[in-house]
Amino acid sequence: MPEAMNWSLAWPYFLAALVFGYLLGSIPFGILLTRLTGAGDLRSIGSGNIGATNVLRTGRKGLAAATLLGDMLKGTAAVVVAAQWGPNTALLAALGAFLGHLYPVWLRFRGGKGVATFLGCALGLKPLVALVFALVWLGSAFLTRYSSLSALLASLATVAAFFMLGERQMGELAIVLVVLLWWAHRGNIVRLVKGTEGKIGQKG
Numbered sequence: 001m002p003e004a005m006n007w008s009l010a011w012p013y014f015l016a017a018l019v020f021g022y023l024l025g026s027i028p029f030g031i032l033l034t035r036l037t038g039a040g041d042l043r044s045i046g047s048g049n050i051g052a053t054n055v056l057r058t059g060r061k062g063l064a065a066a067t068l069l070g071d072m073l074k075g076t077a078a079v080v081v082a083a084q085w086g087p088n089t090a091l092l093a094a095l096g097a098f099l100g101h102l103y104p105v106w107l108r109f110r111g112g113k114g115v116a117t118f119l120g121c122a123l124g125l126k127p128l129v130a131l132v133f134a135l136v137w138l139g140s141a142f143l144t145r146y147s148s149l150s151a152l153l154a155s156l157a158t159v160a161a162f163f164m165l166g167e168r169q170m171g172e173l174a175i176v177l178v179v180l181l182w183w184a185h186r187g188n189i190v191r192l193v194k195g196t197e198g199k200i201g202q203k204g
Contacts, residue, residue, distance in 0.1 A: 008115055010088075017089035021078040021096025025117060026104035029070030030055050038105055040181055051112035053147065071101065071112065072120035079124025094121040107179050113184040115151040122158055125170050132161040145199040148188035155181050185191050 021120040025039035030050040034042045037060070042050055052068035075097045082093030101117040103109040123130035140150035155178045182189070191197035 013085045013089050014092050017082040017092040018096040021093035022100040024074045024078045025097030025100025030067040068116050071116035075117040075120025076124040114181050129158050129161045134159050147200050
């Protein structure tokens, strides 16, 4: 079959995977869970971010854990479902889920920073790489007590892990996701450079 015809048959699946991933990724678990449990509007608490770290500022550890799990598994679910159509659709679904979390249409494109969803996408694509992310994050967090720095370093480690495992396309996607993740953390990077970034467990 000519390549042009292959593309003509495949592009609807690619588009569907991207949109499906985006819609899953745009589900704001942090906001939904805090509202359902009467914890208030998450965007008016702490940093105003919709992720698990800000949910933790409500003092509800269980709620923060549920948010983390939801934000992670929506990335995993997008990849696993789209993978039924093929490996390329899985990659596009991962990209869609990550973009959906960072820029959810329901919240005027103001979403989270994407760490949990990044991990979830990695888990769906290559569980071993997700393990690398987790180990690097935990090691860095233990040594530095900076959650943001740990996420940045762990994201870079995933790129290296994909390529070392021979997963070139996944590695190329990871580069795109890492650029987006680092951009979402630009404020944290500035504070890390200035030495004003808050540490894990730090009060105030």
